[in-house]
Amino acid sequence: MEKRFKTMKERPVTERPYEKCLEYGPEALSDGELLAVILRSGTRECSALELAWKILEKHPVYKGIAGLYHMRIGMLKEIPGIGDVKAIEILCILELSKRLSRASAVGEISFNSPDSIAAYYMETMRHLEEERVLLLLLDGKHHLRKEIFLSQGTADSAYVSVKTIFVEAFRHEAVHIILLHNHPSGCPEPSREDLVLTRRIREAGELLGIPLTDHIIIGDRCFTSLREQGMM
Incomplete structure (x- = not known):
């Protein structure tokens, strides 16, 4: 039977976002792994990485990281393990990404x-x-x-x-x-x-x-x- 990893520590080093980032840099992380680093923790039923993938698949139309731009706080909180704090952190990261994009273009x-x-x-x-x-x-x-x-x-x-x-x-x-x-x-x-x-x-x-x-x-x-x- 395939082993189901409950915590990040039980996973191989190559599947731990923090260690992988330290070893190879943030560009080596998948979308789910980047989001898992932001989440920091999961629930009793799933790890932060599994929770991240649930978020990326949540939107009924827009899947993956692009779907985050179409998420509202209420939709995020429908996911078990996502409360006010995590939902706000995700939305603030999205807003930060928009502002970084504009800041990089403002001089040009x-x-x-x-x-x-x-x-x-x-x-x-x-x-x-x-x-x-x-x-x-x-x-x-x-x-x-x-x-x-x-x-x-x-x-x-x-x-x-x-x-x-x-x-x-x-x-x-x-x-x-x-x-x-x-x-x-x-x-x-x-x-x-x-x-x-x-x-x-x-x-x-x-x-x-x-x-x-x-x-x-x-x-x-x-x-x-x-x-x-x-x-x-």
């Missing part, structure tokens, strides 16, 4: 480049399950003056007030503006509503002297720049 971001902007916001927005709209306020040299969270909606849409956009633009003395939002479907193709909203903002910006320089839609590892596509 150019707000004249849709590719650069999309790369900067990709990890923050591509996993969201509802539409979120951001307004980027730029100075005369296209440096970011302020990032404004405009709205959060459903999986299909989010309401945006054109008046609010230009109130914020004047308040922060913006010279140019960029609109940015995500499509939870993962497909960044603009909807009819996206195009109508873009036209309204562009026309208002022309009248008020604060031009809309782009509207970027974030998908899953892909994006659409309406400026680049000639849709503005």
Whole structure:
């Protein structure tokens, strides 16, 4: 009969995440082993490693480490052995990973480049399950003056007030503006509503002297720049 290891100490050294990390480095660890290190302990019924794999398989649609981005605290706590503390630790690690991704790109971001902007916001927005709209306020040299969270909606849409956009633009003395939002479907193709909203903002910006320089839609590892596509 195959032996079932109850604790990490009973496992071979090559299956102990801490020892494996010390010997070979964190890059040698599997997704489950990395998560097990964060969890630190399991339950009476399963080890930290077995608990980690249960978490990675928990989401009904998104499996593996990518599924963690779609987990909420309630879903995590449905797993025996995951309480408030462990659930919060996991969610904080995910948020940290997003911020590290943005921090690594911040020195290279150019707000004249849709590719650069999309790369900067990709990890923050591509996993969201509802539409979120951001307004980027730029100075005369296209440096970011302020990032404004405009709205959060459903999986299909989010309401945006054109008046609010230009109130914020004047308040922060913006010279140019960029609109940015995500499509939870993962497909960044603009909807009819996206195009109508873009036209309204562009026309208002022309009248008020604060031009809309782009509207970027974030998908899953892909994006659409309406400026680049000639849709503005």
